[in-house]
Amino acid sequence: MQRVCRRLLSREDFFHCCRSNRRFFSSLAEREDASSLHDNAVLPKMPPFDYSPPPYTGPSAAEILQKRKEFLSPSMFCFYEKPLNVVDGKKQYLFDEDGRRYLDAFGGIATVCCGHCHPEVVEAIISQTKRLQHSTVLYLNNAIADFAEALASKLPGDLKVVFFTNSGTEANELAMMIARLYTGNHDIISIRNAYHGNAAGTMGATAQSNWKFNVIQSGVHHAMNPDQYRGIFGSDGEKYAKDVQDMIDYGTCGRVAAFISEAIQGVGGIMELAPGYLPAVYSSIKKAGGLCIADEVQSGFARTGNHFWGFEAHGVVPDIVTMAKGIGNGLPIGAVVTTPEIAQVLTQRSYFNTFGGNPVCTAGGHAVLQVLEKEKLQENALIVGSYLKDRLKSLQEKHEIIGDVRGRGLMLGVELVTDRQLKTPAKAEILHVMDQMKEMGVLVGKGGFFGNVFRITPPLCFTKEDADFFFDVMDYSMSKM
Ligand SMILES: Cc1ncc(COP(=O)(O)O)c(C=O)c1O
Structure with missing residues (x-):
């Protein structure tokens, strides 16, 4: 029957037919039979x-x-x-x-590990929703504390304090604000072709003309991209890093609060920063009194295979790590992780986030971490x-x-x-x-x-x-x- 359909129907008719006979043709319309849409070649x-x-x-x-x-x-x-x-x-x-x-x-x-609708993540979300969903502030709840502890155990060094947010944009906005408050400096250096989010500050740090609105951002500077395919220095990371040192030496960037980068630019076209770049830049930034922020929104949570976080492949330890997307397997959650000393700076004033780290999203996020480990x-x-x-x-x-x-x-x-x-x-x-x-x-x-x-x-x-x-x-x- 399927073969007859294939022979008799044109490609458009075939799909039209599939649509109007949805159930009957659903399996037929799967890839196994989409081969009919092409000439007689054997299709995958x-x-x-x-x-x-x-x-x-x-x-x-x-x-x-x-x-x-x-x-x-x-x-x-x-x-x-x-x-x-x-x-x-x-x-x-x-x-x-x-x-x-x-x-x-x-x-x-967006659905990092477990894949779509993983039963254990779904179950964690449902059971927490049935029990309680609430804001993150005001009362105690075990879901947020347990997930924060589990997350901190995945990070190196003294990166132990977690601030939860609702998205990657919020996480990067918060990270840059923390860096400015902690250092007392204002300027941010990011890399051309990066994407860090869609709010005013992160849009400024995003140095991709396709994504960036021309809204005024003071004190944001875009360094040469250590692009191993199109960049003028090929894979020599240290040469590109000199651009950041020059910004500091010649004072074009003012006093540096932070350097922010992805380890592998995601939106920018899966561009892994040239080897040697991050260690050299981190050293320049630290000497200048700034903090280093690793944006792990795409490269985090085991995706890169040989490490859990993208920055680890570069042999550096950031001062602040931001994450989102896969952290919740599709739930709206993000996080900023930093050291206790740096985190202290937010106690100067009241800081809270109504839903960042709410019980449902953190219960789901915790389940994601467990599935990652259980299913290797x-x-x-x-x-x-x-x-x-x-x-x-x-x-x-x-x-x-x-x-x-x-x-x-x-x-x-x-x-x-x-x-x-x-x-x-x-x-x-x-x-x-x-x-x-x-x-x-x-x-x-x-x-x-x-x-x-x-x-x-x-x-x-x-x-x-x-x-x-x-x-x-x-x-x-x-x-x-
Ligand atoms: C590296 C990186 N950082 C930050 C963001 C912003 O995250 P969100 O869309 O959750 O605000 C994105 C989104 O694509 C991203 O790829």
Whole structure:
């Protein structure tokens, strides 16, 4: 029956048919059969998965899009020519309104480890919600204290005091304020191509013209990006670090309160800072009386495989670490962790955050940490991530359009260029490949200054079979360019 459908229907008709016969065609519309949408070539097969989502009876993608246009911010954007209505999730998979399954190779940044709807995290959230949800301040509650203790145990040195927030933006805003209060200095140095959040201060520290609004931020300075692919010093981190020292020596940056950076720029296109850069910069900043802030919103929580935190690969210990996204496997929670001495500075005045660290989010966050350890997901990120990276490197030899393959663990980037010598960003091509991959059942992210870098950041339960499927689909899409 499936074969007959494939032969008789055009690609559009096939999907139209799937939509109007949702239940009947749901499994048929999965990747296993999406091969019918293309010519007779043998298409990659999605690994089997024993789960069917409940029927979806809500509004269609088109109806949601219409409402979104009318009632939501015009600045909101969606991936894909035809935006996807995802209605269910399980582990590393998402399901659309027709029950079609997709391999989620991007959403892991938000649902770090356990994958979508991990039963133990869901259970922790439900049982705390049934018992009590309240603000963080005023009364005692064990959930926040237990999670803070567990989190502090994952950090090196004297990084033991946790301030919970509701997002990564809030965490970075707080970290910069703490640094300013502690040092008595005002200026902040961040790196070009970084992303640190969407409020005034973090927007200032965000040095990406695509994301930064031109709102006035005094005392924020953007240092040369130690970009190993496009940067003028290649992988020589110490040479880029000299730019920060120069800002201090020539007084262009005033008195430094803090230096803030990601270890691997996420939104910036999975760009790992050149080796040697962070130790040299941290040393310059400390000598100048500033603090070093590590933004681990994307690279934290075991994603990079060989370490729990991204900064650890650079052999440095920050004064302040910020985190969000994966910390709660999708819950709105973030955190700032610092030393008892630095934390003391917030006692000068009243400081509180109504919901940062509320019982429900901290119960969920604690469950995430436990699942990470129980399911050995850091180890998995290392094994599967290294395997996929090796395979992608081999793909680079086959497809001229791949200019660079980089990253660590399950935080990988594939940069597309139309000319390897000139490194001309393949902006249109990446959109085409991304759409083709979606048609074949793979969702992947995109980023970088020019928007030409695939961001591969799946849930950490991603398997080698998923990696093979991902590879095959990317290979097929590029071969058909
Ligand atoms: C490295 C980094 N820092 C901070 C943020 C801001 O986090 P949020 O969107 O939770 O405010 C992001 C978001 O993408 C990020 O990637």
